Amino acid sequence: MELAFLIEKVAVVVILFVLTLTIAAYSTLAERKVAAFLQDRVGPDRAGPFGVFQPLADGGKMFFKEETTPNGANKWLFIAGPSLALLTSFLGSAVIPWGQPINFFGRIVPLQVTDINVGILYIFGVVSLGVYGIMIGGWASNNKYSLMGAVRGASQNISYEIAMGLSIIALLLVTNSLSFKVIAEQQHGINWNFWYQPLGFLIFLVCAFAETNRVPFDLPECETELIGGYNTEYSGFKMGAYMFAEYINMFVSSAVMATLYFGGYNYPGMDFVNQHLGTTWGPLVGVAVLLGKILAFIFFFMWVRWTVPRFRYDQLMNLGWKILIPLAIANIVITACVITFFDKF
Amino acid sequence: MESLSGRKKVLEQKPMTFMERIYLPAIFKGMGITFMHMFKKKETTYYPEQEREFSENWRGMHSLKRDENGKERCTACGLCALSCPAEAITMTSAERQKGEEHLYREEKYAAVYEINMLRCIFCGLCEEACPKEAIYLDGPIVPSEFLRKDFIYGKDKLVELSITDLEAQKGVLA
Numbered sequence: 001m002e003l004a005f006l007i008e009k010v011a012v013v014v015i016l017f018v019l020t021l022t023i024a025a026y027s028t029l030a031e032r033k034v035a036a037f038l039q040d041r042v043g044p045d046r047a048g049p050f051g052v053f054q055p056l057a058d059g060g061k062m063f064f065k066e067e068t069t070p071n072g073a074n075k076w077l078f079i080a081g082p083s084l085a086l087l088t089s090f091l092g093s094a095v096i097p098w099g100q101p102i103n104f105f106g107r108i109v110p111l112q113v114t115d116i117n118v119g120i121l122y123i124f125g126v127v128s129l130g131v132y133g134i135m136i137g138g139w140a141s142n143n144k145y146s147l148m149g150a151v152r153g154a155s156q157n158i159s160y161e162i163a164m165g166l167s168i169i170a171l172l173l174v175t176n177s178l179s180f181k182v183i184a185e186q187q188h189g190i191n192w193n194f195w196y197q198p199l200g201f202l203i204f205l206v207c208a209f210a211e212t213n214r215v216p217f218d219l220p221e222c223e224t225e226l227i228g229g230y231n232t233e234y235s236g237f238k239m240g241a242y243m244f245a246e247y248i249n250m251f252v253s254s255a256v257m258a259t260l261y262f263g264g265y266n267y268p269g270m271d272f273v274n275q276h277l278g279t280t281w282g283p284l285v286g287v288a289v290l291l292g293k294i295l296a297f298i299f300f301f302m303w304v305r306w307t308v309p310r311f312r313y314d315q316l317m318n319l320g321w322k323i324l325i326p327l328a329i330a331n332i333v334i335t336a337c338v339i340t341f342f343d344k345f
Numbered sequence: 346m347e348s349l350s351g352r353k354k355v356l357e358q359k360p361m362t363f364m365e366r367i368y369l370p371a372i373f374k375g376m377g378i379t380f381m382h383m384f385k386k387k388e389t390t391y392y393p394e395q396e397r398e399f400s401e402n403w404r405g406m407h408s409l410k411r412d413e414n415g416k417e418r419c420t421a422c423g424l425c426a427l428s429c430p431a432e433a434i435t436m437t438s439a440e441r442q443k444g445e446e447h448l449y450r451e452e453k454y455a456a457v458y459e460i461n462m463l464r465c466i467f468c469g470l471c472e473e474a475c476p477k478e479a480i481y482l483d484g485p486i487v488p489s490e491f492l493r494k495d496f497i498y499g500k501d502k503l504v505e506l507s508i509t510d511l512e513a514q515k516g517v518l519a
Contacts, residue, residue, distance in 0.1 A: 038380075038383060039382065040385050040386070040387055042387050307372070
């Protein structure tokens with residue numbers, strides 16, 4: 001392993017890390033701004049012009065607040081919960097291809113931390129681990145309400161992971177690959193997977209809402225029933241870590257959806273742009289396009305949050321087990337039939 | 346049973362149609378509605394810079410009035426303090442000395458007059474109780490402070506400015 005390769009990877013990782021943190025921090029501001037705009041308000045606008053320093057103020061507040069640990073709590077697990085939630089939410093972004101390989105002063109740098117040939121399985125593994133953050137945090141608090149919230153979160157995530165996995169199987173029938181890099185390359189121009197898998201995308205989208213614990217599936221957090229949820233006993237920076245993990249999850253799942261179904265860094269007319277801008281600036285336009293798609297998805301998450309009321313818990317389970325899973329299986333069967341038909345004749 | 350008002354409506358509980366059961370059309374309709382709200386006029390009043398309009402009989406900060414000659418009207422009778430349901434008002438009376446006739450209208454006056462703005466509920470009963478028309482709740486919004494003691498307003502903040510004070514202020518401005 002040569003030194004240049006190491007530097008290149010470290011640079012990509014650091015940029016990605018900073019980018020993820022920045023977007024997650026500004027998602028908190030965007031959430032409040034979007035909420036305000038949808039409700040005919042202005043939103044936070046006191047910290048800097050249009051409130052651009054609000055995330056810094058919020059972060060500072062979180063940092064300097066008193067942190068309490070409940071008497072009966074398991075000290076280690078109480079710290080492990082938010083750490084794990086934050087860690088697993090970061091891990092997902094490692095396999096996303098952020099752009100075509102870029103020519104950086106004569107060196108071809110792939111804009112991807114690592115191309116695992118089973119990238120989709122990796123994402124699923126990491127997303128499943130995310131449940132542990134919630135579960136351990138709720139369990140370690142030694143509080144019945146926290147535990148109830150954690151149980152809700154865990155059962156919800158497990159139920160929706162099945163439908164999510166099934167919707168991905170139909171996608172794999174189309175792409176014939178588990179590698180994110182290959183899947184992104186296949187969707188050149190506007191040849192996006194969404195046109196082949198609209199139903200699969202819909203199922204994936206609904207499941208993504210459930211996996212990130214966003215409205216209308218935000219059952220693990222509930223003031224009226226659970227005095228807060230799995231994070232009832234958390235305060236200060238640990239609480240901030242949980243909140244941050246939620247926004248990073250949202251960012252990563254938006255990136256996954258954009259890459260799997262909406263072409264990632266591909267956009268119509270990209271060949272023309274690449275020809276004229278060269279191999280350095282051309283891929284960067286692709287990166288900007290991908291970021292635009294991700295931000296659009298994040299806005300969509302927020303838009304839904306401030307429109308739709310939440311589900312009741314039995315409705316949530318009904319939707320997951322009785323509607324989404326059969327629908328996903330039907331989607332697989334139909335996709336398989338169509339593909340076989342076109343292959344044979 | 347027959348409805349007495351004749352306005353009773355019986356809602357039929359119909360089973361949901363297919364379109365209603367898949368939720369999505371309704372959700373998209375709702376999202377359209379919320380999206381249109383992004384372009385509506387904002388209802389926000391930027392408070393410290395902007396103030397919304399108050400009605401004529403809005404009750405704000407108290408002011409202790411002077412008569413047409415600039416003498417304080419309050420005689421420290423204590424009726425306002427007695428009528429106050431929140432017990433926010435307290436005062437100490439004093440006798441007017443020779444040479445102070447131009448300051449106080451009658452022989453007795455309030456040497457100390459304090460209103461605790463944290464206790465006050467702005468009900469206006471002090472205004473109604475006052476036989477001398479000395480107190481009115483016609484001021485602005487009471488500003489916020491950092492310390493509780495700063496909310497106890499004395500005569501320095503409550504008494505209306507006299508004509509000489511106003512002229513002095515104008516002199517400073519001019």
